[in-house]
Amino acid sequence: MSDWKQPLRLVEQLDKKGNIEDKGVDKLIDAVQEAADLSDNLRCEEFLAFATSAVRSATNAEDVLKRVEKKTGVRLRVISGEEEAKLTFLAVRRWHGWSAGRITNLDIGGGSLEMSTGTEETPDLAVSLDLGAGRLTHEWFDSDPPERKKINLLRDYIDAELAEPAEQFKAFGEAGLAVGTSKTFRSLARLTGAAPSSAGPYVKRTLTAPGLRQLIAFISRMTAADRAELEGINSDRSHQIVAGALVAEAAMRALNIDKLEICPWALREGVILKWMDHTNAGGDEGEDA
Incomplete structure (x- = not known):
């Protein structure tokens, strides 16, 4: 491998x-x-x-x-944003299994936020929004550390973008398991005390809303160089972790999620699983893979 x-x-x-x-x-x-x-x-x-x-x-x-x-x-x-959300959801479902019941998954990438919820392998609802950590950093922050005014304005913008999708998600009821995928969520969990990656993929890692709020107050006052010195974050992502944390906090608040469990599988694994399913079913090479 x-x-x-x-x-x-x-x-x-x-x-x-x-x-x-x-x-x-x-x-x-x-x-x-x-x-x-x-x-x-x-x-x-x-x-x-x-x-x-x-x-x-x-x-x-x-x-x-x-x-x-x-x-x-x-x-x-x-791949479309909706397809990205569905593939990531497939990976999460395969990792956690059927006993998890309804799963709601959040995934923050560089360019977009994917949200999905469902009780099967295909989610009931899959949404993609242009709320990626890198995109928002690029579009909103022009100083290091970011200005408090810009942070507050970005918070309001994220809340507004999430308002309509949040109502759609609430119509499906509470999830049996709320999950976070992507490097951004793994970094945020590590920064709030979760086990390091060296502990292996099977160690349970969580991110709580109170812990995330405390973290935002701390890292938003630091420069990207100083954030890169923190355990659990590297220089490639230290500049965009503040925006990523703001998206995570807003999404959890909008969906009334107090705690996320971090899943090690995400889009990449979803693509592979979809391809394997299609191949095993005897589909043509490349079709829908």
């Missing part, structure tokens, strides 16, 4: 017109080529290449996809 990641932060490469700048496209091309080469070296039988929020929201998305394909031979498939 091999695990390789390359942070791109493409959402921070969007210009005022919503285009991914050339620097960002070049980084994407390099990452896709490196992943393809690694796949060949490891003799992988299947290569699943997909893009999420930053690409799907970019004004020049089609041009970006063509440039990537021309340079690497890989055609990225852009």
Whole structure:
């Protein structure tokens, strides 16, 4: 088994017109080529290449996809926000099992927030909002640490964006289990006292609303460099953790969630599980994978 990641932060490469700048496209091309080469070296039988929020929201998305394909031979498939939420939910359901009952899942990425709830493997409701930690940092914060006024304005904006989806979620009733996925939630849980990643994936990790509120008051006054020194966060994400924490707190408050259990599986595992299900069912290669 091999695990390789390359942070791109493409959402921070969007210009005022919503285009991914050339620097960002070049980084994407390099990452896709490196992943393809690694796949060949490891003799992988299947290569699943997909893009999420930053690409799907970019004004020049089609041009970006063509440039990537021309340079690497890989055609990225852009998945919708709803599909992203559904795939992540599938991974969460498989991890926690049927005994969890209704699951409500929250996932904060760089470009978007995915929310889903359901009692089966396909959620009853799946929503994606442009409330990613990187996107909001890029659009709202222009100082380090962020100004208190900007933080308050961003809080109001997030609350307004969540108001309508929150009412839709409440119509399904309370969840038997509220779950948080993504690196942002894992970092927030670690910063509030959860076990480190070295303890393994089977250790129960939680994030509470009171703990999160205390954390926001603490980290919002720190510079990104100082936050990077905290255990549980690295320099790649320290600049956007404040915005991520604000989204997490607002989403939990909007859905009346006091505690989240952190799940180690998320979108990547959901894509793999979906592909495995389809392959085992005898579907054509690549179809719906």
